[in-house]
Each structure stands twice: as structure tokens, then as C-alpha cells.
Amino acid sequence: MARPKVVESIKEAARREADLPQSHVARFGPESPLKLDCGISLSPYQVAYKTYGTLNADKSNAVLVTHALTGDQHVANEHPVTGKPGWWETMVGPGLPIDTTRYFVICSNVLGGCMGTTGPSSMNSATGRPWGVDFPLVTIPDIVRAQAALIDHLGIDQLFAVIGGSMGGMQVLEWAASYPDKVFAAMPIATAAKHSAQNIAFHEVGRQAVMADPEWHGGRYLEHNAVPRKGLAVARMAAHITYLSEAALQRKFGRELQDRERPTFTFDADFQVESYLRHQGSSFVERFDANSYLYVTRAMDYYDLAADHGGVLANAFKGTKTRFCVMGFTSDWLFPTSDSRAIVHALNAAAANVSFVEIESDKGHDAFLLDEPEFFATARGFLAGAGKARGLPEAEG
């Protein structure tokens, strides 16, 4: 029976989150509730985070990395559940574009997540049961508010940079719009200022897949010692297709069969791409909470920065002094470069300091997590220039 193992692995992960000395948790009690967009004040709550490098004396070298839908705070260290490398080990580390010998890097698990920050799998202190679907809906601004509370808690007045891709990029935009004086430089990557109809549609398919699974138990599966494995796996499979380009799928798999000469004429995974997707689905279930998947996809769907500023995106950035570096990837069809251009257009209209690079890649949306030399060089160059302007010492060598 794999099912109890998964429940245990979620509990175990939460326990390890709380216990591991290199993992930090900021706790916010009744004196500092989090006011959510839905109208509810969440209290108490906690934010789990990781740091890398050293905060300098004047606290001017802090970089906040914001994670994507299914990411977490383990940006540059072995993941405590999967044992895999950090999700952005190509980008964050000594000598890498986000250089941990120069910057103090902070990455926190988002509100609504499942790696130690308060979310639907957390205990609701009012009931003594897991929140489940009683957890209030959270938005990207709510997620950023919780991060701002963490940054305050760390005594940092201004972040040198906020950097993130995909949903992480939405958080970057929200930081720049809501806390302009706290963000010296901003790097939104492969993202959009609002979620498109097609993206909402794909998320809705994923949510319906989870909720169709009887093991979801109306969102109270933890109390039934169950996990909606199959539904969550289907959701992940559908989403995973959107992270890759057609060209990447063609190059990686094409119509190749796995370990057989000819099709089996059954519903087995004959094609390599089927086997790959099934693996993506089943391994995801081992590390991610199904309700968190519902909440965080919903936060993305609700995001529409222009709508929050009278329908004009440029208004979100009026008077900003933040320097922006916007990047998109040509084969990304989840957040096409037209979304990046809309952000750049608004920043230009707000007379912001902005550079924009459209990176040639056939790897689709996931390109921002992969080895893309032009992407790394652009990030490195932008941060070096911003560091100089901020008065940070130049990189050695």
C-alpha cells in the first residue's frame, strides 16, 4: 500500500522542515495577522524559508528568489523529500548568476504551499484539524504580503533584487508594484501580469482531476489517511505538457517506443512520451500536497495586476525607481513572449528603467529552469550593473 507512505512522507517532510537546523521558520502570532484579499485575517501563520550566503553589514545584498507553482524554498540544496538537487541549482550558487558569495539569497515557500509555510495541509489551531478546503483562498498579493512580513522579520529594508520565473515572476511584478521602495532591481522571467484564459482552462482541468478523485474526500483526505494520488497525477501530467514546447517533446521523444520493437496493441505506455508523463505524474504525488495544488493554481488564475490598478498596467509601476530586466523564451506557449512584451510596454509607459531580452530557445516554458547560456549571461550582466549602481563590491576575478 503506497497510500499511507505518502501521507507519512508529507508529515515527515513537515516534521523535517520544522527540525532541520538549516531550514528556518518565521512565525507570526496574533499580534501580526495577515490580511488576505478575500477579507479574512489569517493568524497565526508561519513562513518556511532557506537562505544562502551572508547578509552584508548594511543589509544591501539581499536577493529574494520567488518560486513557481510547484517549487519551494529548496532552490539550491538537496530536496528533503526527493533527494534531488535544488530546483534552480544552475542559477543560484557560488560563482553562478545569482552568486551566493556576493548576495544573501532568501527563498521562502509560498503561502498556501506544503513545505512548511502555512497552507491547507497545516493545522487549523481553531479546530485542531488540518485546514483542508477551509483554508482561505490566497492570491499572489497575499503570497507577497507574507514574504514582505518575512523580509521585515529579517530586518531588511530594501531587497537588492527580487527574481523569479513563471508564478515566481508574478510575485516579482507584485513586489515591484506593491513595495516599490523595497525593490532595487526586479527580474520577472517567463511570466505575465495576468493569467490568460487558456492558462486558467488548463488549471481548471487539473483541479477537476484532483476533485474527481474519490480519495480527495471533499478536501479532507488527510483525516481519512488518504491521498488523491491518481487525480493529482493526472493534473500534473496535463500541466507538464504545457511546460514543454512541441519541438522539445519531438526532440526528446518523438514517436519512439520504449523498450519494445512494435506497439503492444494495449493501453500500456508504448510510447516513451507516455512513460515519461506517467513518471512525472506519479513522482509529483510523492512530494506535493493535492490541496496546495488547488490553492496555488487558483492564486495564479486570479492574478491580474492591471485590474488591481484601474485596468491600466502602467499605473502599477507609476514613479517606480526599480530597475527591471524582463526575459521570455521564444518557444514558451504557456507564457508567450507577447506577455513579456506587455509588461515591458507598461514599464516603458511608466518611464521605468527596463531591459528586455527575448531568448531564442526551443525548450518551452521550462527553459528558465534549464541550461540556457544567453539567459544566464543576461541575468549575470543585469545583476552586475545593478550591483554597481547599488554600491555592492564588484565580483572577484
Added chain:
Amino acid sequence: MARPKVVESIKEAARREADLPQSHVARFGPESPLKLDCGISLSPYQVAYKTYGTLNADKSNAVLVTHALTGDQHVANEHPVTGKPGWWETMVGPGLPIDTTRYFVICSNVLGGCMGTTGPSSMNSATGRPWGVDFPLVTIPDIVRAQAALIDHLGIDQLFAVIGGSMGGMQVLEWAASYPDKVFAAMPIATAAKHSAQNIAFHEVGRQAVMADPEWHGGRYLEHNAVPRKGLAVARMAAHITYLSEAALQRKFGRELQDRERPTFTFDADFQVESYLRHQGSSFVERFDANSYLYVTRAMDYYDLAADHGGVLANAFKGTKTRFCVMGFTSDWLFPTSDSRAIVHALNAAAANVSFVEIESDKGHDAFLLDEPEFFATARGFLAGAGKARGLPEAEG
């Protein structure tokens, strides 16, 4: 309880299929088994079909219309289950491009389907139970073989034209490749000579969604008086996104909320696009069999016409005398126009008579089912020219 109702509606549909005087069923007994690509000989089997118009004296005006994944024979009449208009009423009828006053139009339900042709919901005469997943896997060539048996049964030596879009277009290509002397003209629309890795991936998500539903009962749900409604609805939702372009979704729905001023901060269908998709999923379940969905998607995945001809697509059409009209739609990302161009390239290499039109449309794959004047005009013109060459009387007026 909606569940038994659905089972009844499937049975009822089958009964009506058999009884309705305007619906025809060709039955093939032990003397004429269908040899399938998987190696099995299927016998007995039957093909349900509809006809429109009148076969002329020399039987030279027969047009076979081949349907797409979830289509059926009800191309130009009210659907017996849904009560909706035929799926190609814009294209097939008196005075329309496929003019039923000039042509004798035949449309049959595909092998593996669920509207009267033998498929997984049919009775297995060897066991007295529905076939379920004991039904042999069928391929596009198998589907065309069953159609060829029907055309023989109707005493027609050569079809004036074979016309179809999407999976229907695969059948058109297969007809032209396997029965070149029986096809005077061929019109493959919005289709491909092989299914891409991305398309296989989407189909696999749909199949996993169906099979994840405990009501699927290992494929034996009919015997449990059950239907995997939720799984099939999720499959349909995911697939439906691929039928529309991002632009069409944006134009139709954008981020509009349905019947509310602001989001509910729940998992209700706040956005119109969510409500639309849920409706697509739930209404599909009322008219389509879940196992047929597995079988017919699999047939598409397996399709690779070049692979059946030594890896060279042009070989499939060597020496052909058929006239081809290939059409694709610019915003179709399921069967992009590059797939059409690959077909045209092969036809050119085989020195075939081919015209190719890439139709400007922002409606995505579904454009072939919608009101697209350039598409209609091209189809009408091509058929008029082919009719002249075939010696059919010219259209009146």
C-alpha cells in the same frame, strides 16, 4: 442519481440506432471477418451509417465523409442522443459545399466507436458480455478497412471523394494510400500523416483520467451499471482546450467572470472559461462511451502513415491518380499547418495532383467545423473541378 440514466441513454442510443428506419447497419458475418493490424480477425462486426442524397446510375457520385475522434455518422441530421444539429451541417446539405443534391453522401461510425458500429460497448458474441477492454485495439487502417467493406457492401467501386478533418483526415490519407483506385478525389483537412509526441501526450492524459476513475471498473463499468463520468469529463476538458486557439479562448472568454461582480474566493467556476469547460465535460459524458474514447484516441496515436511505407511518406502515394486538396488553419496548434505541408511535400514528391490552401483563422483546430468562408469556397471549388473531371453534371444555377 444521474448514473443509471447515462447507462440507459447509451443502451437507448444503441437500440435507436438499430431501429430507426433512416439509420442503416451493415452486418458482416463469419464469412467476412475483418483482419485487424493487431493480428486478430474480428467477426462478426457491423458498421452503422447514414446516407444523404441519391446514388446516381453509374454510382460515380458517392462521397464518403469520415468523422473525427468524437464524431459519428450523424453528419447532417439531428443527433439522436443530444438533439443537436449534425456535426457538419455547415458543410453537408442541399446547396452546401458537399451538396446532397449532387452527391450521395455516406458517413459511417468508426470501428471502436459507440454509435452502432462494433466497438468496446458492443456485445461480444463469444461471451455474451460487452467487449469492454477485451475488444481488440484498432488502428486507422482497421477503421478504413471496415469502411471499405461498407463501400463494397453498397456496391460502389470508386468513391468520387473522401473528405474529413482531424482524425477524419487521417482516414482520408489512409484511403488514398491503401485504396488509390477507389478514391477519385481526397480532401484531408486539419490533419497529419502521423500523430505528434505532444498529441500523444494529451491523449494519454485523457486516457489516464478515464482509467483513474474507480467507476471505470477496469473497463467493465457497463456490467457494474456504472459510468466513469468524472474521469471522462476531465479527459474531454483537457482535449477541448487543444481544439481552440489561445486567441479564440481570449476572444470568447478572456478573464470574464460569470454572473458575478467579483471572484468568490472559492473553487467554484468563477471564470466563464471554467464554466464552459465544465459544461463541455459533462455534456460529452451523456453522448460518448468512455472505452470508445480510449480505443479511438489510441488509434490516432498509433497512426504513422510513413512508418507503414518504409519511413518515406511519398511512398504511400506512389503512382496515385487521386486528386488532393489539402487544407490547414493557421491557428490550429493540434494539427499545425506544418503537418499539412508535410503531406503536400510528400504528394509533390509522388507527383500527385494536389492543391494546398492554408486558411487564415484564429479559431484553432475547431475551425474546420465552423463557419469559415474561405474554407467553404475552396472545398466547393475543388469538388466542382473534380466533378467536371469525373463527368458529373455541373451544379445548377
